[in-house]
Amino acid sequence: MQFNSFAEFLNMGGYAFYVWLSYGISTGLIVYLIWASFNRHSTVLQQIVQRQKREQRMRQAAAINMQKQGLTQPELNEEMIAAAVAKTTNNSSNENKEV
Amino acid sequence: MFKWLHPYANPEVAYNFCGKLQPWLFRISVVFLTIGLVWALLYAPADYQQGDSFRIFYIHVPAAILAMGIYMAMAIAALSSLVWQLKLADASAAAMAPIGAVFTAIALITGAAWGKPMWGTWWIWDARLTSELILLFLYLGVIALHNAFEDKNLAGKAAGILSLVGVINLPIIHYSVEWWNTLHQGATVSKLGAPSMSASMYWPFLMCFLGFAFLIAAIVCLRFRTEVLARNGMRPWVKALAEQQTSCQSGQCNSAQENQ
Numbered sequence: 001m002q003f004n005s006f007a008e009f010l011n012m013g014g015y016a017f018y019v020w021l022s023y024g025i026s027t028g029l030i031v032y033l034i035w036a037s038f039n040r041h042s043t044v045l046q047q048i049v050q051r052q053k054r055e056q057r058m059r060q061a062a063a064i065n066m067q068k069q070g071l072t073q074p075e076l077n078e079e080m081i082a083a084a085v086a087k088t089t090n091n092s093s094n095e096n097k098e099v
Numbered sequence: 100m101f102k103w104l105h106p107y108a109n110p111e112v113a114y115n116f117c118g119k120l121q122p123w124l125f126r127i128s129v130v131f132l133t134i135g136l137v138w139a140l141l142y143a144p145a146d147y148q149q150g151d152s153f154r155i156f157y158i159h160v161p162a163a164i165l166a167m168g169i170y171m172a173m174a175i176a177a178l179s180s181l182v183w184q185l186k187l188a189d190a191s192a193a194a195m196a197p198i199g200a201v202f203t204a205i206a207l208i209t210g211a212a213w214g215k216p217m218w219g220t221w222w223i224w225d226a227r228l229t230s231e232l233i234l235l236f237l238y239l240g241v242i243a244l245h246n247a248f249e250d251k252n253l254a255g256k257a258a259g260i261l262s263l264v265g266v267i268n269l270p271i272i273h274y275s276v277e278w279w280n281t282l283h284q285g286a287t288v289s290k291l292g293a294p295s296m297s298a299s300m301y302w303p304f305l306m307c308f309l310g311f312a313f314l315i316a317a318i319v320c321l322r323f324r325t326e327v328l329a330r331n332g333m334r335p336w337v338k339a340l341a342e343q344q345t346s347c348q349s350g351q352c353n354s355a356q357e358n359q
């Protein structure tokens with residue numbers, strides 16, 4: 001142990017301000033980095049779920065449109081819905097193809 | 100030769116592997132950092148010239164060395180992403196840039212707080228300090244480029260080229276204390292051969308260095324997983340995982356399992 005008392009430890013041989021400034025800012029930056037990283041992880045997960053829900057709503061809307069136009073045969077419906085969804089979300093078809 | 104590595108090129112496998120690694124890296128880093136920082140602050144001897152201000156060394160030097168190490172790792176990842184079109188390498192390069200920027204900032208700030216009592220100035224346009232500042236700007240440029248494009252592949256290419264060009268700065272930082280007359284002292288621990296410092300100071304330094312290194316590895320794992328998710332948002336496994344994780348966060352974990 002290099003210090004005889006807690007006050008002496010805090011004083012850091014007269015360099016208290018510089019030493020504790022360094023340790024304080026470093027701790028602060030690292031804690032912020034870890035917090036921000038965990039935060040971004042959950043934000044990205046939430047965004048993926050939101051996008052998924054939006055896609056589902058589009059799918060439903062497409063199905064309702066089909067029914068309004070009188071295209072009620074089930075086999076035809078599936079194909080048309082798929083085509084309509086592919087049109088509205090052009091990202092999804094591209095991203096699914098890549099390996 | 101690379102056969103055993105090949106399955107890890109699958110995003111899902113890499114994601115799960117890093118997920119398993121991550122908590123252990125955090126735990127190991129906490130152990131090393133606790134030992135290292137307590138040793139550095141309480142038990143390591145004061146420098147015979149610099150007194151207790153020398154204790155800044157135990158953060159300043161590991162942060163500076165690791166900031167350069169992260170840059171090298173990021174540049175290697177960027178190169179493999181540009182040459183072999185490895186998407187995961189691109190994700191890891193994007194994951195490393197913010198961490199490197201934070202550690203460069205720590206090295207600069209602790210360096211300034213050490214320079215004020217020792218040199219009498221917070222900042223001087225000296226070769227070592229200026230080249231380290233350029234490293235920070237390179238990191239900020241890489242981060243900005245990664246966020247500048249909607250298309251992550253294009254962003255990765257632009258940021259990758261910048262990080263490769265920036266590699267030229269690393270030897271400049273390392274040799275700046277030899278090539279130019281600077282206020283900054285020469286290398287003590289990053290020299291080839293034996294470090295020119297006493298063992299009572301070298302061991303706590305090594306503990307702190309390992310602690311920061313494991314901490315960086317843990318944060319890289321976490322950010323890498325985030326990047327993998329963001330780049331594979333349309334994959335079924337990501338969708339399933341996102342649904343499961345977000346429902347667990349809002350306390351509906353049990354009901355979700357019952358539905359399955």
